[in-house]
Amino acid sequence: MNPKLIASIIVVIVIAASVSVVYAETYKQKVNASTITVTDDLGRKVPVKLPVTRVVSMDPSNTQMMYSIGAGSLLVADTSYDWWPANSTSLPHVSMDSPASVEQVVNMTPDLVLATTIQPAQIINQLQNLSIPVLVLEPQNISNIYTDMLTLGKVTNHQSGAEKEVNYMKSYIHGVESNVSAYLNLTGNKKQSLLYMMWSTPIYSVGPGSFIQNVLVDAGAYNIASSLNSSYPTVPLEDVVNDNPQAIIVDYEIPGLTNITWFTKGNQSQVWNNITAVQNDNILFFNQTESNWMNEPGPLTIYAVKTVAQFLYPQAF
Amino acid sequence: MKFSAYIFTISLVFLTLVDVLVSLSIGPVHISIQEILENTYLFLFHKNPDWTISTIIFYIRLPRIALAIIVGTILGISGLTTQTIFKNPLGDPYLTGVSSGAAVGAAIGFLVSPYLVPVLAFIFAMLAVGISFAISRSDGEVNTEMLILAGVSVSFLFSAVASYIIYLKIANLRGVLFWLLGGLYGATWTNDFWLFIALIAIFPVMVYFRRELDIMLMGDEQAKSLGVNSGRVKTIILLVSSLVTSLAVSVVGIIGFVGLVSPHIGRKIVGESHRFLIFVAPLIGANILLVSDTIARSAPQGEIPVGIITAFIGAPVLIYLLFRRRRM
Numbered sequence: 001m002n003p004k005l006i007a008s009i010i011v012v013i014v015i016a017a018s019v020s021v022v023y024a025e026t027y028k029q030k031v032n033a034s035t036i037t038v039t040d041d042l043g044r045k046v047p048v049k050l051p052v053t054r055v056v057s058m059d060p061s062n063t064q065m066m067y068s069i070g071a072g073s074l075l076v077a078d079t080s081y082d083w084w085p086a087n088s089t090s091l092p093h094v095s096m097d098s099p100a101s102v103e104q105v106v107n108m109t110p111d112l113v114l115a116t117t118i119q120p121a122q123i124i125n126q127l128q129n130l131s132i133p134v135l136v137l138e139p140q141n142i143s144n145i146y147t148d149m150l151t152l153g154k155v156t157n158h159q160s161g162a163e164k165e166v167n168y169m170k171s172y173i174h175g176v177e178s179n180v181s182a183y184l185n186l187t188g189n190k191k192q193s194l195l196y197m198m199w200s201t202p203i204y205s206v207g208p209g210s211f212i213q214n215v216l217v218d219a220g221a222y223n224i225a226s227s228l229n230s231s232y233p234t235v236p237l238e239d240v241v242n243d244n245p246q247a248i249i250v251d252y253e254i255p256g257l258t259n260i261t262w263f264t265k266g267n268q269s270q271v272w273n274n275i276t277a278v279q280n281d282n283i284l285f286f287n288q289t290e291s292n293w294m295n296e297p298g299p300l301t302i303y304a305v306k307t308v309a310q311f312l313y314p315q316a317f
Numbered sequence: 318m319k320f321s322a323y324i325f326t327i328s329l330v331f332l333t334l335v336d337v338l339v340s341l342s343i344g345p346v347h348i349s350i351q352e353i354l355e356n357t358y359l360f361l362f363h364k365n366p367d368w369t370i371s372t373i374i375f376y377i378r379l380p381r382i383a384l385a386i387i388v389g390t391i392l393g394i395s396g397l398t399t400q401t402i403f404k405n406p407l408g409d410p411y412l413t414g415v416s417s418g419a420a421v422g423a424a425i426g427f428l429v430s431p432y433l434v435p436v437l438a439f440i441f442a443m444l445a446v447g448i449s450f451a452i453s454r455s456d457g458e459v460n461t462e463m464l465i466l467a468g469v470s471v472s473f474l475f476s477a478v479a480s481y482i483i484y485l486k487i488a489n490l491r492g493v494l495f496w497l498l499g500g501l502y503g504a505t506w507t508n509d510f511w512l513f514i515a516l517i518a519i520f521p522v523m524v525y526f527r528r529e530l531d532i533m534l535m536g537d538e539q540a541k542s543l544g545v546n547s548g549r550v551k552t553i554i555l556l557v558s559s560l561v562t563s564l565a566v567s568v569v570g571i572i573g574f575v576g577l578v579s580p581h582i583g584r585k586i587v588g589e590s591h592r593f594l595i596f597v598a599p600l601i602g603a604n605i606l607l608v609s610d611t612i613a614r615s616a617p618q619g620e621i622p623v624g625i626i627t628a629f630i631g632a633p634v635l636i637y638l639l640f641r642r643r644r645m
Contacts (some may be wrong), residue, residue, distance in 0.1 A: 238346045273371060
């Protein structure tokens, strides 16, 4: 190749590199002028430029948090899975099916993106590299929901709304918990043993380390799968026989498992027919809303706690 | 050789019995051998056995042990015949498109109704096999070289369809994933019964053709000169083994490695001749799957998909055998 050509290419590259470095530095300084750095649920320190005016939510739970603290009007897009509150469904949608379309998100020109780990790390990094701050809000328990909502309040300048909502949730949960504990104290009963089913064959359940396990515990349940020490264990059928749960909760939309006949007349009915929960017909089949409350950690989680507690201890309410 | 092969075959049968007893006494719920014996007696003579123990033994562990043996046998024998006919040491019972066809069927099944999953898995497995055979037919006979390539192409095509259905989340993702990983957790006596019927229907066919299989090892020319119509025999055996593998897959999902490894272990011990191998390979398959499934269902953190265990056991064994072959 022509040495002159090579030399000029090198010169162009060097100039381009120095220009971009200078540009990036000035940009950084500009950012520093009015940024707040918050820590998200992955432990990442995310600088967010203030004020935040355009937010894209990539998960229904994050959308719900935004609306509940009164910051819903800042949302410019959410997902097609959003259902609460009703006006969240009329926003433009970005795809939540992984991998999300980065183009779609960028097109909304957001100054903040909210996501969960359903989005692959590459997507989050790609957005960060485009100088769009991404907060990963994926609470693992209820007090974690409180901190996340307070964080959102700080970032969106809705502190008082966030504090109000958190206080409401706290008192709601406290009410449920005191009902249950008063009932247990009064009757001297033990906690109800529960099998939580997210799939039928094999039995896929929740254990320590999962969000749902924490909700079940808050509702006063003894989750029989918690002894397996795995966040999402596959429960051996013989464990179910041995622990003989008093109650069963079945998540929404497990194909074929929508009523008690799956237990009493299905393939393994000889086993299930002798389980206390099946004999007493003490099985709760979540409808879609109840399932959403349980699976989307946010302001509506309190209703999941109450639903489970009411199912396990109807006399306490 | 012949004498020791006899002894080995018989001792494999005994090993299977021992494995059954060991497997029966191992599980996530601890039950002592004494309790097993007591409650078996009480159960069999209708004398009020302990409900928990007898349910675990007779409705959970035993049907599952039986299923492991039946499926292991099916995979072992299908693996053996596939390897012999294709003269390919990498042959496994899924080579003609069974597994990816079944995956498409299962994905569609979860979309429509879970009760249709086994039926659709079977139908689509046979569809994939049928397409592979149709592509590789020439002059009324199956060309095995073509069949391998046709099987691979059809597998890719069906896998793509299955992946696309799963990706679209049309089908319930969790269900299809469990199904793809394979597992014997759904074992019931009814499943066992029907698969067992299928197995005893096809086993005599394989045993009947064991001499022809030996001759095929020498090559098609040799077979022809010895008066064996190898084209017809190949077609029959491959169709029968694809059929029974599809049935097994429709019940337990896709369990890898058993069909691949069992014939290799068998050959190392009783040699290439199908006279013994036709019994030994399926027995080894049964033992591998039984031991793997016992580990899979007894894991302290809840069940592990059995395919992971069969690969963990099968891969090192295969590597060991390869090293030995290299040294020889």
